[in-house]
Amino acid sequence: QVQLVESGGGLVQAGGSLRLSCAVSGRVYSMGWFRQTPGKEREFVGGISWSGGSTYVTDSVKGRFTISRDNAKNTLYLQMNSLKPEDTAVYYCAETASGDPNSVLSWGKGTLVTVSS
Numbered sequence: 001q002v003q004l005v006e007s008g009g010g011l012v013q014a015g016g017s018l019r020l021s022c023a024v025s026g027r028v029y030s031m032g033w034f035r036q037t038p039g040k041e042r043e044f045v046g047g048i049s050w051s052g053g054s055t056y057v058t059d060s061v062k063g064r065f066t067i068s069r070d071n072a073k074n075t076l077y078l079q080m081n082s083l084k085p086e087d088t089a090v091y092y093c094a095e096t097a098s099g100d101p102n103s104v105l106s107w108g109k110g111t112l113v114t115v116s117s
Contacts, residue, residue: 009111022093
């Protein structure tokens, strides 16, 4: 059974950086990050293949966020730079090969990122 545990969230000023981590237990292949704010649908941030050779991030974070993984450490990362107040959300890692939240196989419990202006 796959278990995903996010960490690294917190409060940061606009323009700052954070790196989220997702500790993975179990065998997973493609993974992704989503985020959600109150009253809104869960939004796909980006995804990565098992090898890490293929990555994708949504346009709103392109050039600022980078997804990576270290399979030897069973960890997925989301490096977030130049953070904006609109990046404030709960961030979830997921076992998925799709950006559709309905296609996610496993979810973490999330970690809160708050960006102050």
